[in-house]
Amino acid sequence: MTAETNRLKILVKEKLADSGVDLLREHFDVDLGADWSDEEFRSRLPEYHGILIRSATKLTEEYIALGTNLRVIGRAGVGVNNVDVPAATRRGIVVANAPQSNVVTAAEHTMALLLSLARNVPQAHRSLTDHRWERSKFGGVEVYEKTLGVVGFGRIGQLVAERAKGFGMKVVAFDPFVGAERYRDLGVEKADTSADVYKVADFITIHLPVTPETQGWLNAEAFAQMKDGVRIVNCARGELVDDAALKDALDSGKVAGAALDVFPSEPITDYPLFDGYANVVVTPHLGASTAEAQDRAGVQTAEQVIAALTGGTVTTAVNIPAIAAEDMEVLGPFVPLCQVLGKLAVSLADGSSIDRLELEFFGRIGERDTRLLSVAVLQGVLTGHTEEDVNQVNAPSIAEERGIEVVETKKATSRDFTDLVRVTIVSGESRERVVGTNVGRRNRPHLLEVWGQRFDLQLESHLALFCYRDVPGMIGRVGSVFGEKGINIVSAAVGREPGDDGPTAGGNAVMAVTTDAPVPAAVIEEIVAGESFVAGRAVNL
Missing domain, CATH: 3.40.50.720 (NAD(P)-binding Rossmann-like Domain)
Known part of the structure; x- marks a missing residue:
C-alpha cells in the first residue's frame, strides 16, 4: 500500500x-x-x-x-x-x-458601534443617500476624555478597554472574576459593583456570559442608576439587556442612544427599536463577521x-484530561468534589475580585499529580462567569488571562481524614475557605468547613448556610420557617466556634442544611433578618 x-x-x-x-x-x-x-x-x-x-x-x-x-x-x-x-x-x-478566533473582531465591532453611536454615522449616511443635506441635524459627541464602563472584563472586555484608551477614554470596569492586578496592568479602574460603573460612565458596553443570573442584567433598576444621557452598546448577547426597560429609558431620555448587534432571538427583522428611533444603531450580529x-x-x-x-498537542480540546491513568484512578472520584468546593467558595466570597486561589490537597491525593483537581476547582469557580465555556483544557488559561493566581500545596498525610481538599479564595485582605472530602465506597462528597466552622455534612444538590450567634433556639427557628414555606430538610449539621476547651457558647455558629429543592433567596433573607443571625446563603450545586 x-x-x-x-x-x-x-x-x-x-x-x-x-x-x-x-x-x-x-x-x-x-x-x-x-x-x-x-x-x-x-x-x-x-x-x-x-x-x-x-x-x-x-x-x-x-x-x-x-x-x-x-x-x-x-x-x-x-x-x-x-x-x-x-x-x-x-x-x-x-x-x-x-x-x-473572533475576540479581536468582536472588540473592534464594539468600538465601531460606539463611534457610530457617538457621531451618528449611520443616520447621517442614510440622510445623505436620501439626497438630504442635514449637517446640523447630526452633531455628535466626542469620546475623548469620556468614561467607558465595561461590564464583564474577560478577553473581549479587556480588548475593548485597550482600544478605548487609544481614543483617550477613561475606562472603568466591573467583573468580580478578574484579579485586581489585571486591572492595574491595563490601566483600568476597577469597580467594586456594577452600580459603581453606572454612576460614572458616559458609555457602557456589556460583555457577560448569558446565565440565569445575568439575563436582563441591564434592566430598569440598572438604567435608573446610570448617568442621564448615557449611551449603551451591546455586542455580546441579546438576552443581557431588558428590551422593554431599554425602550423606556430611551423614551424618557435617560439613555441618549443605544447600539445593538445582538437580539433576544435571531434572525429578527421586527423589533421595537428598529422603527422611529433615530438614536439607535443596529447591525445583524456582525460581531464575528470579518474575513x-x-x-x-x-x-x-x-x-x-x-x-x-x-501526535501533537491539542491546545483547545474541550474533553482531554491530561493525566496518567494511575493518577486518574485515585483522583477521578475527587473531581466532582473539587468542582463543588470551587462553586461553593466563589458563592460565599464577598470580595470585588478574585486575586488568588489557594488549593491544598492532603492524604493519598497529595501524592499524585493534582493538576486535574486544580482544574476542577477552577471549573467550579469560573463556570457561568466567563464569556466562553470553561473546560478541563482552557480553565487555567482563562484564570491566567483574568489575573487569578493559582497556588497549589500538597501533603501526603491528613490528620483527621484519609484525604482532604481545602479551597481558599483570596480577594484583597478577604479570605474565604471551604473544606471537603469523600466518604465511603461510593465516594460521597462531604462538606467539613465553611465560614470558619467545622462540621460534617454529606453534600446534596441544594444547600443553605446560616451564620448566627450561638444562642438557644436558632436551629428551631430555621426549621420552623422552612416548614412554613414547604421546604423539606434532608440533613443538617452545626459547627460552633472553637475555644481552648472546645466549642464556646455565645460565639458564632454555622448551620449547614441540605434540602430536596432550591431554597428561594427570599426565604434566606427572611431568616437572616431575624435577631442573632449574621449571614445566610443558598447555593445550588
Whole structure:
C-alpha cells in the first residue's frame, strides 16, 4: 500500500476559509461536503478520521456513532453546543474549537458601534443617500476624555478597554472574576459593583456570559442608576439587556442612544427599536463577521485537527484530561468534589475580585499529580462567569488571562481524614475557605468547613448556610420557617466556634442544611433578618 493511500481522510462539512482547507490538504485527503444531503452524510461518515464543522451541523450521539473511524471533531468557532461532547468523549474522540478566533473582531465591532453611536454615522449616511443635506441635524459627541464602563472584563472586555484608551477614554470596569492586578496592568479602574460603573460612565458596553443570573442584567433598576444621557452598546448577547426597560429609558431620555448587534432571538427583522428611533444603531450580529475572523477560525481549527491526528498537542480540546491513568484512578472520584468546593467558595466570597486561589490537597491525593483537581476547582469557580465555556483544557488559561493566581500545596498525610481538599479564595485582605472530602465506597462528597466552622455534612444538590450567634433556639427557628414555606430538610449539621476547651457558647455558629429543592433567596433573607443571625446563603450545586 502506498503512502498516498495511507493518508487519513478529513471531511469539511461546512464552508471553511480556503487557508484552513489548504492547511489540511498538506497532511490529509480532504473532501468538502457542504452541499451533501443528510443521506449522503450518514452513508459516508464512516470513511473519515476527522470532521470540521461550524454551527449548522449537529453532531448528535447518533451521528458520532456512525463515525466509526472518527478521532477528532473540529468546530470552527467558539462554542461546541452543536456537538455531543460526552458521546464523543466516550468514544475517545477529541473535540476542539477555536475559542479566540473572533475576540479581536468582536472588540473592534464594539468600538465601531460606539463611534457610530457617538457621531451618528449611520443616520447621517442614510440622510445623505436620501439626497438630504442635514449637517446640523447630526452633531455628535466626542469620546475623548469620556468614561467607558465595561461590564464583564474577560478577553473581549479587556480588548475593548485597550482600544478605548487609544481614543483617550477613561475606562472603568466591573467583573468580580478578574484579579485586581489585571486591572492595574491595563490601566483600568476597577469597580467594586456594577452600580459603581453606572454612576460614572458616559458609555457602557456589556460583555457577560448569558446565565440565569445575568439575563436582563441591564434592566430598569440598572438604567435608573446610570448617568442621564448615557449611551449603551451591546455586542455580546441579546438576552443581557431588558428590551422593554431599554425602550423606556430611551423614551424618557435617560439613555441618549443605544447600539445593538445582538437580539433576544435571531434572525429578527421586527423589533421595537428598529422603527422611529433615530438614536439607535443596529447591525445583524456582525460581531464575528470579518474575513480575518473566518480565516482565523478555519486555520486554528485545522491546526488542532492536524495536532490530534499527528501526535501533537491539542491546545483547545474541550474533553482531554491530561493525566496518567494511575493518577486518574485515585483522583477521578475527587473531581466532582473539587468542582463543588470551587462553586461553593466563589458563592460565599464577598470580595470585588478574585486575586488568588489557594488549593491544598492532603492524604493519598497529595501524592499524585493534582493538576486535574486544580482544574476542577477552577471549573467550579469560573463556570457561568466567563464569556466562553470553561473546560478541563482552557480553565487555567482563562484564570491566567483574568489575573487569578493559582497556588497549589500538597501533603501526603491528613490528620483527621484519609484525604482532604481545602479551597481558599483570596480577594484583597478577604479570605474565604471551604473544606471537603469523600466518604465511603461510593465516594460521597462531604462538606467539613465553611465560614470558619467545622462540621460534617454529606453534600446534596441544594444547600443553605446560616451564620448566627450561638444562642438557644436558632436551629428551631430555621426549621420552623422552612416548614412554613414547604421546604423539606434532608440533613443538617452545626459547627460552633472553637475555644481552648472546645466549642464556646455565645460565639458564632454555622448551620449547614441540605434540602430536596432550591431554597428561594427570599426565604434566606427572611431568616437572616431575624435577631442573632449574621449571614445566610443558598447555593445550588
